[in-house]
Amino acid sequence: MNNLKILVVDDDPATVSLLERRLKNAGYEIETADNGAEAVRLISKCHFDVVLTDLMMPGGLDGMGVLEAARQMSNRTEVILITAYASVDNAVEAMKKGATDYLQKPVNCDELLLRLEKISNLKTLIRDAGDLREAMDITEANAAQTIQNLEMEVARLQKKLSEIRKIVSE
Amino acid sequence: MSCEITPDEFRIISKYVCDITGIHLDQGKEYLIETRLGGLLKEYGCSSYSELQHKAGTDPDKSLERKIIDAITTNETLFFRDTAPFELLQHKILPDLIDLRAAGSSGLFPIPIRIWSAACSTGQEIYSIAVVLKELLPDPKKYNIRLLGTDISDAAIAQASYGRYNKFEIERGLSQDRLHKYFTPYGDMWKIRDEIRAMVSFKKMNLIQPFDGLGKFDIVFCRNVAIYFSRKDRERLFDKIARILEPDGYLIVGSTESLTGVYPGFEPKRYLRSIFYQLK
Numbered sequence: 182m183n184n185l186k187i188l189v190v191d192d193d194p195a196t197v198s199l200l201e202r203r204l205k206n207a208g209y210e211i212e213t214a215d216n217g218a219e220a221v222r223l224i225s226k227c228h229f230d231v232v233l234t235d236l237m238m239p240g241g242l243d244g245m246g247v248l249e250a251a252r253q254m255s256n257r258t259e260v261i262l263i264t265a266y267a268s269v270d271n272a273v274e275a276m277k278k279g280a281t282d283y284l285q286k287p288v289n290c291d292e293l294l295l296r297l298e299k300i301s302n303l304k305t306l307i308r309d310a311g312d313l314r315e316a317m318d319i320t321e322a323n324a325a326q327t328i329q330n331l332e333m334e335v336a337r338l339q340k341k342l343s344e345i346r347k348i349v350s351e
Numbered sequence: 352m353s354c355e356i357t358p359d360e361f362r363i364i365s366k367y368v369c370d371i372t373g374i375h376l377d378q379g380k381e382y383l384i385e386t387r388l389g390g391l392l393k394e395y396g397c398s399s400y401s402e403l404q405h406k407a408g409t410d411p412d413k414s415l416e417r418k419i420i421d422a423i424t425t426n427e428t429l430f431f432r433d434t435a436p437f438e439l440l441q442h443k444i445l446p447d448l449i450d451l452r453a454a455g456s457s458g459l460f461p462i463p464i465r466i467w468s469a470a471c472s473t474g475q476e477i478y479s480i481a482v483v484l485k486e487l488l489p490d491p492k493k494y495n496i497r498l499l500g501t502d503i504s505d506a507a508i509a510q511a512s513y514g515r516y517n518k519f520e521i522e523r524g525l526s527q528d529r530l531h532k533y534f535t536p537y538g539d540m541w542k543i544r545d546e547i548r549a550m551v552s553f554k555k556m557n558l559i560q561p562f563d564g565l566g567k568f569d570i571v572f573c574r575n576v577a578i579y580f581s582r583k584d585r586e587r588l589f590d591k592i593a594r595i596l597e598p599d600g601y602l603i604v605g606s607t608e609s610l611t612g613v614y615p616g617f618e619p620k621r622y623l624r625s626i627f628y629q630l631k
Contacts, residue, residue: 252536256518279539307519321433325606329626332619335611 217242373559430524471500474511501556514543589614
């Protein structure tokens with residue numbers, strides 16, 4: 182199931198519309214922004230599972246700025262950066278700041294879809310783990326109350342027993 | 352090379368694990384050995400678990416033994432795990448303890464508060480305790496606070512000591528308010544602030560060995576550790592805890608653990624949703 186909600190950010194309309202079409206065809210829910218400021222506005226308004234953003238964009242906010250904004254808003258948003266040139270330094274810096282991945286332009290759509298599928302699988306696993314923990318917490322809380330009641334009762338009976346023993350021995 | 356474990360092999364390796372950690376693995380826990388130690392089997396080029404055990408036992412610098420300990424111990428923990436014990440600490444134990452100690456003190460010296468998180472794993476419990484103290488005591492100079500976290504796993508102690516947590520660890524149990532108050536972003540991770548870090552010290556320690564030189568404590572958290580031990584080791588553990596606890600000290604165990612019938616020296620007492628133990 183492709184259940185991810187993705188924000189595509191790029192100042193080049195051709196790239197945006199190509200990515201939007203391919204990702205929608207693959208079943209993802211897509212929103213788009215053509216600059217960093219618009220992207221940050223959208224990120225602050227609703228939750229995205231993935232933000233796919235160009236690194237170099239005109240205006241005050243580039244891909245790095247979008248990454249930082251996304252990181253601040255939610256730990257659960259994965260950010261993939263698209264870099265126009267083979268710049269490992271930029272990519273490393275972005276990964277250090279919390280980017281999940283980076284892709285080089287021109288974007289190979291098959292490669293992108295593979296990476297999104299991995300993120301989607303990971304999200305499903307994380308949700309399953311969360312569900313299991315939730316179930317465990319509820320079970321544990323119920324068990325704890327039962328055990329605590331028994332614990333107090335046993336302590337009360339032990340006290341009584343030792344009192345009776347004392348009386349008997351006297 | 353197969354990772355599938357035979358009954359003989361399981362007996363050998365689980366005895367070894369129990370000897371070095373106290374963790375008691377019953378039959379039916381073969382999968383735990385396979386999933387947690389299977390990687391080391393490959394890494395050390397061993398064809399069987401008995402070979403791995405032999406290698407670990409004869410390894411002069413004990414690095415393999417440490418790796419086995421890191422791999423086999425369960426580090427499931429979170430900030431403010433099961434909120435009840437922290438409410439207990441904040442609303443009952445600390446106020447009572449401070450009243451008691453203040454009444455008995457000349458006022459010239461700071462009041463000692465010594466808390467030990469036995470099997471602290473990656474530090475979440477003892478840091479949660481530090482946060483409670485920080486929020487409860489407006490004037491920390493009036494107190495002589497000693498917070499100690501110990502664990503058998505080098506890897507767990509190292510992470511606890513760094514005080515760095517990834518986004519999955521940090522999300523669990525911590526409110527946004529406390530997250531921003533007590534942590535700073537550190538690359539893709541979060542780091543505990545120095546003021547909290549400085550309150551806590553960490554030490555590697557194996558709970559099945561003697562507690563030499565540990566000192567006395569007012570409060571001991573020993574939650575969800577004894578559950579992995581055999582009955583005998585459990586009795587010994589709580590006996591040792593009884594000896595390092597102040598006569599009016601407090602012991603907190605896991606919410607589903609029970610001490611009556613395991614160690615008779617403690618008496619359970621109830622406060623709201625939790626139970627704590629004091630020496631009889």
